[in-house]
Amino acid sequence: MGQKCKILFLCTGNSCRSQMAEGWARHLKGEAIEAHSAGTDPQSLNPLAVEVMREVGVDISGHASKHVDAVMSVPFDYVVTVCGHADATCPRFPGEAKVVHHGFDDPPKLAADAQTEEDAMAHYRRVRDEIQAYVQTLPESLHCP
Numbered sequence: 070m071g072q073k074c075k076i077l078f079l080c081t082g083n084s085c086r087s088q089m090a091e092g093w094a095r096h097l098k099g100e101a102i103e104a105h106s107a108g109t110d111p112q113s114l115n116p117l118a119v120e121v122m123r124e125v126g127v128d129i130s131g132h133a134s135k136h137v138d139a140v141m142s143v144p145f146d147y148v149v150t151v152c153g154h155a156d157a158t159c160p161r162f163p164g165e166a167k168v169v170h171h172g173f174d175d176p177p178k179l180a181a182d183a184q185t186e187e188d189a190m191a192h193y194r195r196v197r198d199e200i201q202a203y204v205q206t207l208p209e210s211l212h213c214p
Contacts, residue, residue, distance in 0.1 A: 088129050
């Protein structure tokens with residue numbers, strides 16, 4: 070196999086969706102993808118995201134939220150924005166990076182009105198599984214070099 074496709078998953082907080090996407094990409098497609106994640110306004114790693122990923126055998130507990138500026142020197146093939154705000158505010162990347170948007174619902178926002186912890190976790194699990202399904206299409210769906 071040739072060179073790995075370099076993909077940045079970009080979200081606003083880099084606390085949940087982009088972290089799950091990076092975790093899935095490393096877990097499922099590590100031989101084909103060099104995965105990174107970052108945020109336009111980073112927050113701390115979401116513990117419920119860590120928990121739902123742990124449920125399926127993917128450990129993201131060692132990840133740390135980082136600002137997109139921290140990865141600007143990486144020559145990405147693709148930047149995948151996973152939330153609308155990141156799509157709208159995505160900075161220009163040097164080189165040949167192509168920006169694509171594939172949005173996912175925001176689990177913390179959905180879970181804010183949950184009556185029970187289990188109801189809250191259901192939102193995280195659904196989005197986790199949607200992200201997994203998307204990552205399984207990579208890198209082929211992006212036509213990486």
